[in-house]
Amino acid sequence: MEILFFILLIISIFVESTFINLPLVFILLVVFCILKKSGYVFLSAFLAGILLDLTAVRFPGTSSIFFLLVLLMIMLYQRKYEINSYPFILVSSFVGTYMYLIIFNKHANLLQPFLCTILALVLYSVLQIREVRSNN
Amino acid sequence: MQKRKSFFPTFLIFFILSIFIFLLSRLGFLNGLTGFLERATVPLQRVIFGATHSDKWGESAKLKDENSKLASQIVKQSELKRENQALRDQFQTSNPAPRILLPAKIIGNNDGSLTIDKGRADTLKKGDVVVIKDNLIGKVEKISEHLATVSLLTSNIIFTAKTAKTGSVGILKGQSNGMILDNVLLNDHLEKDDLVITKGDEDLYGSGFPPDLVVGKIVSVNKKASNLFQSAEVRSLIDFSKLETVFIITK
Numbered sequence: 144m145e146i147l148f149f150i151l152l153i154i155s156i157f158v159e160s161t162f163i164n165l166p167l168v169f170i171l172l173v174v175f176c177i178l179k180k181s182g183y184v185f186l187s188a189f190l191a192g193i194l195l196d197l198t199a200v201r202f203p204g205t206s207s208i209f210f211l212l213v214l215l216m217i218m219l220y221q222r223k224y225e226i227n228s229y230p231f232i233l234v235s236s237f238v239g240t241y242m243y244l245i246i247f248n249k250h251a252n253l254l255q256p257f258l259c260t261i262l263a264l265v266l267y268s269v270l271q272i273r274e275v276r277s278n279n
Numbered sequence: 280m281q282k283r284k285s286f287f288p289t290f291l292i293f294f295i296l297s298i299f300i301f302l303l304s305r306l307g308f309l310n311g312l313t314g315f316l317e318r319a320t321v322p323l324q325r326v327i328f329g330a331t332h333s334d335k336w337g338e339s340a341k342l343k344d345e346n347s348k349l350a351s352q353i354v355k356q357s358e359l360k361r362e363n364q365a366l367r368d369q370f371q372t373s374n375p376a377p378r379i380l381l382p383a384k385i386i387g388n389n390d391g392s393l394t395i396d397k398g399r400a401d402t403l404k405k406g407d408v409v410v411i412k413d414n415l416i417g418k419v420e421k422i423s424e425h426l427a428t429v430s431l432l433t434s435n436i437i438f439t440a441k442t443a444k445t446g447s448v449g450i451l452k453g454q455s456n457g458m459i460l461d462n463v464l465l466n467d468h469l470e471k472d473d474l475v476i477t478k479g480d481e482d483l484y485g486s487g488f489p490p491d492l493v494v495g496k497i498v499s500v501n502k503k504a505s506n507l508f509q510s511a512e513v514r515s516l517i518d519f520s521k522l523e524t525v526f527i528i529t530k
Binding site for chain 2: 157158160161162163164181182185186188189192193194197198199200201202203204205207208211212214215218248
């Protein structure tokens with residue numbers, strides 16, 4: 144799971160900075176955080192953020208700060224509520240993507256967060272099925 | 280409580296590290312390191328972009344047609360330039376400082392901006408004008424050691440422009456779905472298919488757009504007698520999504 148996540152993360156960084164205007168890296172991190180709930184996700188967020196900033200002509204550290212703060216909120220939320228669910232994926236990916244686009248792209252329409260939410264739900268389903276199969 | 284203990288120190292370490300890196304990079308202490316890392320990632324970005332963007336998908340025929348129309352316009356302009364040159368010689372005025380074109384490969388294209396493989400190390404500055412042939416593409420917006428982003432005409436760029444045939448002056452505003460030539464006096468004449476070119480308003484430091492760069496052509500005119508001004512919808516002759524190389528005007 145970790146290796147697959149790492150490969151997807153690297154691909155997403157280059158795809159996002161090259162030709163797709165969707166926060167793929169952010170979506171991946173959110174889904175991975177919800178599925179794994181481990182501190183390992185903070186390391187991934189830090190490194191992915193730095194690499195993404197380098198390829199997208201931003202000051203290094205900008206994306207990392209955003210990723211880490213959102214992931215912290217998710218981790219804090221899971222202490223009281225169940226986050227491993229479709230409604231939580233739906234809300235967190237939609238709100239997070241909207242915030243990301245406002246901060247980094249200076250504007251956002253509703254289509255991009257909508258697309259990202261669908262992507263997050265699909266990714267969550269696939270990775271969850273994979274996780275269940277590997278546990279069995 | 281146990282879970283909090285397990286992840287919070289990890290978060291704190293990386294968060295502080297991120298802020299530290301961000302501050303150092305803002306102060307310019309990491310230029311060398313980021314330049315080195317950018318140099319390592321640029322070839323990969325170039326390959327990915329090259330694999331996903333190509334000018335071989337049928338747009339070339341349309342562009343050839345546009346180019347032939349432009350050629351006839353250029354002939355008329357060159358006549359005017361010769362006339363102008365003669366006048367300059369007559370009054371012994373000096374030409375504007377020569378401009379150098381720096382070629383740059385596009386390695387990223389999304390959200391109204393292009394990422395190019397030239398940066399501070401290649402003497403690029405924020406605000407430098409980006410063209411392809413004599414068509415205006417945009418200007419350099421963000422810059423790092425080996426990379427830069429170019430704001431396209433269809434982003435929020437505002438500058439003065441005029442029409443090639445009638446010389447009507449207006450303010451060109453970039454929008455996500457095109458451009459608008461606005462604030463044109465009602466008395467002025469705007470017509471469909473007329474070319475829109477830069478007026479050439481530059482400040483003392485050379486910031487702005489040089490004159491006579493083609494911005495696009497008028498596709499529709501919005502003129503109402505009740506309004507103070509008229510406007511026109513302008514479309515660029517260049518398909519920005521198909522671009523692979525651009526040129527930066529450096530002085």
